[in-house]
Amino acid sequence: MSIEVVSGNHAAGYALSVAGEANRGARGASCGIYPITPQTEIVEYVASFPFHKSRVVPVESEHSAMAVSIGASLAGARAFTASSSNGIAYMVENIMVAGYYRLPIVMVAVNRTLGPPWNIWADQGDTLMLRDFPWIQFYCESNQEVLDTTLLAFRLAEDHRILLPALVAMDAFIVSHTQAETVLPDQPTVDRYLPELDLPHRLRHEDPKTLGGLVWPEVAMSLRQEIDEAMGRVDEVLAECRTAFVDVFDRDPGGAVETLGTEDAEIVIIASSSIATTVREIVKQRRRAGEKIGLVKIKMFRPFPEQALREACRTARKVAILDRNYAAGVGGVFWQETKAAFQGHRDDLLVQNYLTGLCGGDVTPAMVEEIIADVIARSAETKPVWMATQ
Amino acid sequence: MPTLEGVPPIPCTEECLLRPGNTNCGGCGMGVGLTMLGRALAEAGDTCTLAIPACCGIVTAGAFPTTSYGVPTVATTFASAAAVAAGIATIRDLNEERGQVICWAGDGGTYDIGIATLSAAAERNENIIYICYDNEIYGNTGGQRSSATPPGARTTTTPGGKSEDKKDIMAIMAAHQIPYAATLSIAHPEDFARKLRTAFSISGTRFLLMHSPCPTGWKSEPADSVELVRLAVASGLFSLYEVWNGRAWRINVEPDWTDPMEYFKRQRRFRDGEIDLQATERASRDRFQRLEVLAREFPYKTKEG
Ligand SMILES: Cc1ncc(C[n+]2csc(CCOP(=O)(O)OP(=O)(O)O)c2C)c(N)n1
Ligand code: SF4
Ligand SMILES: [Mg+2]
Numbered sequence: 001m002s003i004e005v006v007s008g009n010h011a012a013g014y015a016l017s018v019a020g021e022a023n024r025g026a027r028g029a030s031c032g033i034y035p036i037t038p039q040t041e042i043v044e045y046v047a048s049f050p051f052h053k054s055r056v057v058p059v060e061s062e063h064s065a066m067a068v069s070i071g072a073s074l075a076g077a078r079a080f081t082a083s084s085s086n087g088i089a090y091m092v093e094n095i096m097v098a099g100y101y102r103l104p105i106v107m108v109a110v111n112r113t114l115g116p117p118w119n120i121w122a123d124q125g126d127t128l129m130l131r132d133f134p135w136i137q138f139y140c141e142s143n144q145e146v147l148d149t150t151l152l153a154f155r156l157a158e159d160h161r162i163l164l165p166a167l168v169a170m171d172a173f174i175v176s177h178t179q180a181e182t183v184l185p186d187q188p189t190v191d192r193y194l195p196e197l198d199l200p201h202r203l204r205h206e207d208p209k210t211l212g213g214l215v216w217p218e219v220a221m222s223l224r225q226e227i228d229e230a231m232g233r234v235d236e237v238l239a240e241c242r243t244a245f246v247d248v249f250d251r252d253p254g255g256a257v258e259t260l261g262t263e264d265a266e267i268v269i270i271a272s273s274s275i276a277t278t279v280r281e282i283v284k285q286r287r288r289a290g291e292k293i294g295l296v297k298i299k300m301f302r303p304f305p306e307q308a309l310r311e312a313c314r315t316a317r318k319v320a321i322l323d324r325n326y327a328a329g330v331g332g333v334f335w336q337e338t339k340a341a342f343q344g345h346r347d348d349l350l351v352q353n354y355l356t357g358l359c360g361g362d363v364t365p366a367m368v369e370e371i372i373a374d375v376i377a378r379s380a381e382t383k384p385v386w387m388a389t390q
Numbered sequence: 391m392p393t394l395e396g397v398p399p400i401p402c403t404e405e406c407l408l409r410p411g412n413t414n415c416g417g418c419g420m421g422v423g424l425t426m427l428g429r430a431l432a433e434a435g436d437t438c439t440l441a442i443p444a445c446c447g448i449v450t451a452g453a454f455p456t457t458s459y460g461v462p463t464v465a466t467t468f469a470s471a472a473a474v475a476a477g478i479a480t481i482r483d484l485n486e487e488r489g490q491v492i493c494w495a496g497d498g499g500t501y502d503i504g505i506a507t508l509s510a511a512a513e514r515n516e517n518i519i520y521i522c523y524d525n526e527i528y529g530n531t532g533g534q535r536s537s538a539t540p541p542g543a544r545t546t547t548t549p550g551g552k553s554e555d556k557k558d559i560m561a562i563m564a565a566h567q568i569p570y571a572a573t574l575s576i577a578h579p580e581d582f583a584r585k586l587r588t589a590f591s592i593s594g595t596r597f598l599l600m601h602s603p604c605p606t607g608w609k610s611e612p613a614d615s616v617e618l619v620r621l622a623v624a625s626g627l628f629s630l631y632e633v634w635n636g637r638a639w640r641i642n643v644e645p646d647w648t649d650p651m652e653y654f655k656r657q658r659r660f661r662d663g664e665i666d667l668q669a670t671e672r673a674s675r676d677r678f679q680r681l682e683v684l685a686r687e688f689p690y691k692t693k694e695g
Contacts (some may be wrong), residue, residue, distance in 0.1 A: 028484040030477060055480045059473060060510035065506070067470035071441070074464055093467050202438055203462035205489055210457035212465030219454055321676020373450065
C-alpha cells in the first residue's frame, strides 16, 4: 500500500490495471482503448502498465474499443475500458451488447458534456443516456471513491448472481484532473479482494454454443426478465462486496446511497458526484447551527436505490434534487427517478428539481444556499428550476 | 447463470462446422463455403471460433435453442466483427490455445459499415482470419446496394441499375500489407481448399474474399449458383489470385474470356440495356492486366524457387 497524491484519472487507471493484473493466474485481461478528453490519461495509464498476462489494444474508435473488450470477455478474460462524452455516444451500440451478453466488463466514464456545442466540462448526460441499458452505474465524488468503487465494481459485476457490466463515473476535471491524497492498494491486497474470473458462458471449443442468434419472443423476453432479477440481487451482493472490501482494505468504499443527518432532517438535499461534496459542507454547517437538514448522496444510479432513498427521506417534508444533467423536455434525470421512487409512497413530500452546473458550470456554496432558501420558502413544486451559472 | 446460448440440436464433431438443416435459401453460396471451411479445418487438425456480424451468415445459425454452427460462435454488431475477433484471439494467444478465430462477414459488414474496424485490425495485424462472403448485396435486409454491388445491377436502392463500379476491397486489404489476402470461388474447390490451408499455416491478419452466389438477391436459379461463379472467373469478372504482405502477387486461374453475357443473362438483377457490355469487358481486361503486371513484376516465390 502507498499513499500518493494523484488525479482521479490516475486513480481510475491504477484500479483498472491492478484489477486486470489480478486475473493473471486465470485467463488474463484485455481492453480496447481510445482517447478522449478528459479521460485520456486513464487509457494512457493502462497502456503503460507492466501486466503479466494482458494485452491492451489501441483501436481506431470507441465502438471498437468496447468490441475488443467484448471479445476478450467472451473468451473469459477480465475486460474493461474507459471513455467520455461523444466517445460514449459513439460506443453505444456495443455498450448495449456488453450488457445483453451479460459480460462483467467495467468501464470508467468521465462525465463530460455531449456536443455540440463543443464543451469538455462536467455534465452527466453522457452516461445517464445509458440508463435503460443493463449496466450497473456508480457516480463517485473523490479520487479514493473512484479507485475503491472500480475495484468493487469488478467483484460485483463478476459475481455469478449478477453478471452485468458496471460503469464507474466521475466529474470531468473536478475529479478527473484534481490531485488528492489517495491510498493505492498494492497488488497482493487487490489479488485477495478480486477472485479469478470464471465466466460461465464463455466461448469453449469443448462445448460449442452460438451466442446472440435469433431468439423467439417468449425466450427473448425471459432473458430481459433474468436481467431484472439480476438487478434485483445487486443490493444484496453489493453489501457483501462492501463488507469484503472493508475486511481486505480496511476502508469503507460506500454503498448505494450515503446519508448525512437524515435521521431527523425535514429538508433533504439530494445530489450526486462532486456536487455532493459541496452540499455536504453546507449541510454540516447548518446542522451545527441546529437546522434539521440532511444530505442524500445517490452513488448507485442503476439499479436505482428506491428503497434506500425512501428510507433516508422518512422524516423529510421537502426534498431538493440537484441535477448536473438535463433530459430534454423533462428535467433532471435523478429528479425523475426520485419522483418515481416516492410515487404512491410519499405523496405528501414536496420534491423540487434544480438544474445546476450543466455543461461544466461551477456549483458554488452560494448557489447551494440559494437552493436551500428556495426550497424552505416554497409551498408547492414547480417545473425544474434552471440555476444560472455564476 | 444467463441462458443465452443456442445449443446444437444433435451432437457434432469438429468436422461439422455447418450442421445439416440451416436456414439459407436454396443455392446460397454460403452453405458451400462454410462446409468447405469446416472440412479444411478438420483436414488441418484445426478448429475455430466464429465471429459473425449482422448478415445472412448469422441467420444461418437458425433459432434458439438450436444452432447450425458446430463451433463456438458469437454474433457481433454489424461493424464490429474484426474487433470482437481481435479480443477473442488476444485471449486465445495469451493462453496459448489452439483454434483459428474467424470472422465470417458479408460484403456490407466488410466493404461498408465494418471497413474502419477491419482496416484497423489489419493495420494492427490481429491474429485472425477474415472471410468476406461477397454476394454483392445486402441480402439480410432484402437486397439493397452495397459498395460491392457491380455496375448495372438492380437492387431495391438502385432500381435503375447501379451506376458506380465495385470497390476493389482486395487492393485495399493488400495495401495494409497483411500477411495474406486471397480470393475464393466455390467453382474452384481445390484452389479454395489450398488457400484455406495456406491461411491456416500463417499467423497475423489473413483476408479471404469469396464470391458468393445469392439466388434471392441475384434473381437467379438456385441450381445455377456454382455455374454462375464459374462464369464470373472465366469471363474475367472475378479473378482468383493471392497477395502476400501486399508485396507479392500470384494469379491462380487464367480467364478464358468467355462472353460475360452468359453470366449476366442468367440473373434478373441485370437487364438488357442497363449493362454496358463494352465498358464491362474493358474494365475486366484492365483489372486483369494490372494483376498480370503485379504478378510478373512482384511474383510470389515459393520455397522451391
Ligand atoms: C448498425 C446496423 N445497421 C443496420 C443493420 C441492418 N442490417 C442487418 S444485416 C444488413 C445487411 C447485411 O449485408 P451483408 O453484410 O452484405 O450480408 P448479407 O445480408 O448479404 O449476407 C443490414 C443493413 C444492423 N444490423 N446494424
Ligand atoms: S439472401 Fe442470398 S446470401 Fe442470404 S441466405 Fe439467401 S441466398 Fe444466401
Ligand atoms: Mg451481402
